[in-house]
Amino acid sequence: MTRRGTRFVRGAAGIAGAVVIAELATRFGPFDPDDVPPASTVLLRAVELAGDGEFLPEVAGTIRAWLGGLLLATLASVTLGLVLSLTPWLNNAARVVVEFLRPIPALALIPLAIVSFSSVTQSKMSLVFWAASWPILINTLYALRDVDPVAKETLRSFGFGKAAVLLRVSLPSAAPFAATGVRIAASVGLVVVVSTELFAGAGEGVGGFLMESQSGGGRPDLMLAGAVWAGVLGVIANALLVALERRTFRWHTAQTLEAA
Amino acid sequence: MSSVLRGLRVVSRLWLLVLVIAAWEIATRAWKDDFFPPPSKIVKALHTMWFSGPAGQFFLTDKAIEDFKPSFTNLFSGWAIAAVLGVVLGVLIGRSQLLGDVLDPVLQFGRSVPPPTIIPFLLALLDLGSPLSITTIAFGVIWPVLLNTADGVRSVDRLQLETARVFGVSGWLRLRRVILPSASPKIFAGLRVSLGFALILMVISELIGAVGGIGKHLTTAQQTFQMADMWAGIVLLGILGCMFNLIFMLVERRVLAWHSGVRRNDA
Numbered sequence: 001m002t003r004r005g006t007r008f009v010r011g012a013a014g015i016a017g018a019v020v021i022a023e024l025a026t027r028f029g030p031f032d033p034d035d036v037p038p039a040s041t042v043l044l045r046a047v048e049l050a051g052d053g054e055f056l057p058e059v060a061g062t063i064r065a066w067l068g069g070l071l072l073a074t075l076a077s078v079t080l081g082l083v084l085s086l087t088p089w090l091n092n093a094a095r096v097v098v099e100f101l102r103p104i105p106a107l108a109l110i111p112l113a114i115v116s117f118s119s120v121t122q123s124k125m126s127l128v129f130w131a132a133s134w135p136i137l138i139n140t141l142y143a144l145r146d147v148d149p150v151a152k153e154t155l156r157s158f159g160f161g162k163a164a165v166l167l168r169v170s171l172p173s174a175a176p177f178a179a180t181g182v183r184i185a186a187s188v189g190l191v192v193v194v195s196t197e198l199f200a201g202a203g204e205g206v207g208g209f210l211m212e213s214q215s216g217g218g219r220p221d222l223m224l225a226g227a228v229w230a231g232v233l234g235v236i237a238n239a240l241l242v243a244l245e246r247r248t249f250r251w252h253t254a255q256t257l258e259a260a
Numbered sequence: 261m262s263s264v265l266r267g268l269r270v271v272s273r274l275w276l277l278v279l280v281i282a283a284w285e286i287a288t289r290a291w292k293d294d295f296f297p298p299p300s301k302i303v304k305a306l307h308t309m310w311f312s313g314p315a316g317q318f319f320l321t322d323k324a325i326e327d328f329k330p331s332f333t334n335l336f337s338g339w340a341i342a343a344v345l346g347v348v349l350g351v352l353i354g355r356s357q358l359l360g361d362v363l364d365p366v367l368q369f370g371r372s373v374p375p376p377t378i379i380p381f382l383l384a385l386l387d388l389g390s391p392l393s394i395t396t397i398a399f400g401v402i403w404p405v406l407l408n409t410a411d412g413v414r415s416v417d418r419l420q421l422e423t424a425r426v427f428g429v430s431g432w433l434r435l436r437r438v439i440l441p442s443a444s445p446k447i448f449a450g451l452r453v454s455l456g457f458a459l460i461l462m463v464i465s466e467l468i469g470a471v472g473g474i475g476k477h478l479t480t481a482q483q484t485f486q487m488a489d490m491w492a493g494i495v496l497l498g499i500l501g502c503m504f505n506l507i508f509m510l511v512e513r514r515v516l517a518w519h520s521g522v523r524r525n526d527a
Contacts, residue, residue, distance in 0.1 A: 007361050014362035035385050093276030100277065103501030105460045108494045110467060111482035115295055191374040195464045198376055207377070214380035223384075227377040234372030 019043070037221040045225035055209060059229065062205035065121055066186075066193045069128025073189075074182055077133045081140030081178070082166065091141075098137065106131035106192045110199050120204045124196045131192045132185035139181030143174035176249040183241045190234055206230055297488045306492040331462055331473035334390055338397025339458045343451055346402045350409025351435070354443070360410065367407065375400030376464050383469050393465040393473075400461045401454035408450030412443030445519055448512045455504055463497060 022039035029036070049055045084091040106127050113123035151169045160168070197207025206226055213222040281299055288298040297305075310324035317325065353360045353367075375396055386392050416439050424430070424438045440447075466475020474493060481490035 007364070010358065010361035011365040014364070014366050017362070018366045031385075089272065090276070092272055093274065096273050096277050097280055099502075100498070103456075103505065104494060104498035105463055105501060107460050107463045107467070108478065108497040110464075111478050111490055112295075112494065115482060115485075115487075187372070191376060191460075194374045195376040195467075198379060199464070199467050210377060210380040214383055218384045220381055220384055223381040224378075227373055227381065230377045231369050231373035234374065235369055238368075238372065 035220060037224065041221050042224040042228065045221045046228045049222075049225050049229060055226075055229075058203075058205050058209045059233075061121070062193055062197065062207070063233070065124035065205070066128060066189050069125040069193075070132050070182070070186055070189050072125070073129045073132035073185060074136055076129075077136035077181075078140050078178060081137055081144060081174075082171070084141060085144040085170070086162070086166070098134075102134045102138075106188075107195050110196055113196070114200055120197070120200045120208075123200060124193050124205070127192050127196055128189040132182075132189045135184040135188065136178060136181040139184075140174060140178045143177035144170055147173050176245065179241075179245045179249065183238065183245070186237050186241060187234060190230070190237070194230060206233075294485070295487055297491060301488045302491040302495060305488040306495055309489065309492060310496065326472065327474050327477050330390065330393075330471075331466065331475070334393035334397065334465075334473070335458050335462045337390075338394045338461070339401060339455060341394070341398040342400075342402040342454060342458075343405055345398075346405030346450070346454075347409050347447060350406045350447075351413050351439070351443075353406070354410040354413025355439075360414070367403070371403040371407065375461055376468075379465060379468055388469045389471045392469050393462060396465040397458050397461045401458045404453040404457070405447070405450040408446045408453075409443060412446030413439055415446075416442045441519075445516060448516060452505070452508050452512065455508055456501060459497070459501055459504065 019039055026033075026036050026038045084094055109127060109130060110123070113127050114120075117123045117126065147170045151173070152165050155165045155169055193205065194207040194210075197205035198211055200208075203209065203212050206229065210223050210226045213219040213226065285298045285300060288296045308321075310321055310327070311319050313319050313321040313324065320328070353363055378399060379392070379396055382392050382395055386395060420438055420442060421434075424434050429437065462473070463475045463478075466473040467479055474497065478490055478493045481487075481493060
């Protein structure tokens with residue numbers, strides 16, 4: 001069997017094993033079945049939720065805010081990264097500002113976002129924007145700094161202007177690393193969206209759904225099934241972004257080494 | 261002459277920060293929106309609330325001790341649990357290809373579950389406060405440590421392992437003297453990521469289900485419309501994030517001093 005085949009079989013065995021162990025632990029473990037439902041019940045609920053007319057719109061709302069914020073952050077951060085790398089005098093000073101703003105955890109801004117925006121969707125998107133901007137901006141800046149100077153000089157000595165150098169050399173060679181930043185930002189963004197929904201309540205999105213299943217007696221099976229779906233979303237997003245990176249940057253040598 | 265140059269360099273770095281803060285101050289004063297107090301007011305609130313205590317308490321007020329203590333205890337307990345479990349599991353997974361293959365999909369899934377989504381479930385199961393926060397933090401921040409440790413252990417130089425074998429170094433001694441040191445830059449990188457993440461999870465777990473701590477302070481300030489107090493909480497968390505990162509970097513540089521000299525581009 002090929003290495004890939006072996007890995008696949010072993011991984012499948014691992015998933016099956018994990019489910020069986022979770023099932024045994026929840027059935028015969030020390031927990032109260034009202035608090036901790038059996039793993040099989042949770043999986044069943046998760047499957048049911050996939051066809052649930054109430055759950056699906058919430059998932060769509062979460063995804064919309066997540067992707068919207070991510071897209072805006074990508075556009076803004078890459079543009080800002082380009083501008084800063086073209087103007088060293090601004091870049092120098094901007095780095096200090098970035099270092100002051102970046103450590104502020106996005107989730108600490110949740111209360112602020114809630115009082116400043118009228119709709120939860122707006123709060124979610126702006127918080128994702130905030131959280132997603134930093135990894136993308138930092139990666140873009142680093143990548144633009146490491147662009148091969150010989151390539152730039154070569155273009156310049158052939159008489160190309162600043163814009164052409166930027167478009168033909170700097171941007172393509174920085175893109176793979178910036179894309180890695182987008183991937184990191186995506187997973188942070190999902191955490192931020194769900195957290196905002198949990199806190200803001202109003203039953204919006206996956207987080208709102210979870211909070212509603214929690215209140216009034218509580219449905220732990222539904223809560224865990226919702227968490228399973230959130231995890232699946234994260235896995236799918238990561239896989240899609242990795243596949244996209246592989247496809248788009250196949251020419252790039254760094255791509256053969258798995259980036260962090 | 262050189263001091264003039266140095267002064268110029270400082271100015272070239274700091275002018276934008278000063279400009280931004282000045283603009284913020286002027287705009288918020290002119291606008292007079294209650295939700296956006298001027299930075300001078302925020303700094304004042306920050307100072308009177310937390311840092312105007314007696315010198316015997318390191319200038320911390322009673323409120324500061326009341327707010328910081330549960331937050332820091334939860335943060336570092338959760339982080340420490342995740343660090344120990346993550347390194348132990350990571351070493352096991354990194355040493356055995358079979359175990360790595362079997363567990364890889366499960367770990368990828370576990371890593372992808374946004375940790376806050378398990379808070380509603382934990383709310384029913386655990387007591388509010390420390391148990392909830394510590395569990396959320398430990399669950400959320402174990403992944404970077406675990407995956408980085410496994411990766412670091414997997415990529416230990418083969419030559420080093422074989423040399424150890426030739427000299428009859430095996431078992432515990434090989435782990436402590438060869439494998440862990442060689443994986444340590446990656447382990448430290450994982451620990452640093454997870455420390456920053458632990459701060460975030462501390463905030464959200466305290467925002468939702470806490471009886472005390474900095475997150476609770478934020479919700480109380482928001483609900484009672486004490487906007488300067490709320491902003492001060494945000495600034496405080498930013499400062500803490502900065503500080504943790506700085507301290508960790510100093511420790512890392514110290515512990516790994518021998519390493520960066522050996523392999524400069526590994527960290």
